Amino acid sequence: MKILAVNGSPKGAAGNTDVLVQAFLSGAEDAGATTETVYLKDRTIHHCQGCFSCWTKTPGECIHDDDMADLLIRLRAADVYVAASPLYGNMVTGLMKDFMDRTLPLSHPAIVKQGDEYLHPRRYDDGVYRTVLITNAGFPETHHFEGLRTTFAISTSGPRAALAGMICCAGGPMLKAPGMEDAVRWYIDATTQAGREVVELGSITPETQAILDRPLSGDPGMYADVVNTHWRSYGVEMPEGET
Numbered sequence: 310m311k312i313l314a315v316n317g318s319p320k321g322a323a324g325n326t327d328v329l330v331q332a333f334l335s336g337a338e339d340a341g342a343t344t345e346t347v348y349l350k351d352r353t354i355h356h357c358q359g360c361f362s363c364w365t366k367t368p369g370e371c372i373h374d375d376d377m378a379d380l381l382i383r384l385r386a387a388d389v390y391v392a393a394s395p396l397y398g399n400m401v402t403g404l405m406k407d408f409m410d411r412t413l414p415l416s417h418p419a420i421v422k423q424g425d426e427y428l429h430p431r432r433y434d435d436g437v438y439r440t441v442l443i444t445n446a447g448f449p450e451t452h453h454f455e456g457l458r459t460t461f462a463i464s465t466s467g468p469r470a471a472l473a474g475m476i477c478c479a480g481g482p483m484l485k486a487p488g489m490e491d492a493v494r495w496y497i498d499a500t501t502q503a504g505r506e507v508v509e510l511g512s513i514t515p516e517t518q519a520i521l522d523r524p525l526s527g528d529p530g531m532y533a534d535v536v537n538t539h540w541r542s543y544g545v546e547m548p549e550g551e552t
Contacts, residue, residue, distance in 0.1 A: 310342040310508055313387035313437075315380075317394035317405025321348040325481040329443050330393045332497045336504025337389075345383070349404040350506060352376040356407055358407070363414035369432055370414060377411045385414070389473065389507060390437040395481065396446035399456045424468045430480065439473045440465050441507060445481025447536070449529035451522060453479070474513030476500055480525035480532055493525055 314334060318324040327346075334344040354371045362372045371377060384390060392409075394401035401409070409425050415436060416429040423430065440503035442461045446453050454477040472485040478496065500519040503513045513521070537547055 310337075311339050311381055311386060312342050312389040312391060312404060312508075313395055314344065314346045314409060314443075315349065315384075315405070316346060317349045317402045319350050319402060319404060321350045322346075324395065325445050325478075325484045326393050326395050326443065328392065328484045328497070329445060329476055329478060329500050333391065333441070333443060333504040333507075337439075337505075337508050338354045338504075339501075340505040342389075342508045347380060347383070348458035349408055349532075352380070354380075354404070354407050354411060354506075355419045357410040357413060361418070364418040371411065371538055373411075377408070380408070382413065383413060385415070385433060385436040387437050389439045389441060391443055393443040396448075396453060396457065398445050399453060400460070401444075401457065404517035406528075426440075426466060428467050436468055439469045439507070439511065441472045441473050441503075442475040444476070445478035445484065447480075447482055448552040449480050449526050449532040450480045450516035451477060451524055453463070471512070473507045473511065474503055474518060474521075476503060476513075476521050478525060482536070483532075496521070496523075496525055511515045 312334065316327055316330055316332050318326040321327065330346060334346065335345055339532045340370060354377050355375050360372060362376050362520070363370055366451050392405070394405040400406070415432055417432045420428060440461065444454065444457060458475055458477065461475065485491050499517055502517050503521060506517060527546050541547065
């Protein structure tokens with residue numbers, strides 16, 4: 310089994326997102342998978358222009374001559390696609406959105422009924438059929454992920470696609486905070502277990518998913534105080550009434 314992780318964080322391997330990505334891939338490798346991580350910050354990917362040339366003039370090929378052509382080949386060769394991005398504006402980063410937009414050549418322009426939905430069918434018979442979302446947010450609550458959860462649930466709802474699980478980590482800054490290694494170990498361990506389960510079972514089990522759906526901090530107020538203290542250290546003035 311081949312797993313391709315695409316990390317859309319502007320911080321790349323130095324970000325909180327990659328802590329989760331590498332924990333997941335470690336579990337997948339333990340279960341026998343071959344893994345690869347692509348950091349979009351190190352790639353040149355232009356914006357989609359919406360010209361639809363990849364559907365008409367050059368079917369399956371984009372007008373842009375950049376790194377996306379190689380990434381589409383890698384994506385088609387993968388059995389599992391890990392979409393990894395920190396939460397920006399309740400969505401993915403701009404880097405990740407450009408990557409997602411530029412996968413358009415893998416779809417056929419026709420709108421056909423597949424199962425209970427009308428969709429663009431896949432252009433090729435190969436390619437990823439299972440997707441895992443990995444994301445983290447600076448907020449202490451999990452409801453901030455709802456828009457992103459819905460996006461990935463819809464984009465993987467066709468009969469030839471499957472959402473293998475979503476790792477949405479609230480309180481992400483704790484993942485790399487000095488002295489917090491033991492406090493977040495339970496979440497890292499669950500993420501590693503999720504990697505094993507996707508390889509061995511095809512998806513994250515409900516038991517592991519329930520652990521991953523918990524925020525890192527059990528006290529949102531205390532978490533907010535710590536974060537606000539951090540920003541004060543940069544001279545940021547807090548709003549009136551903040552304690």
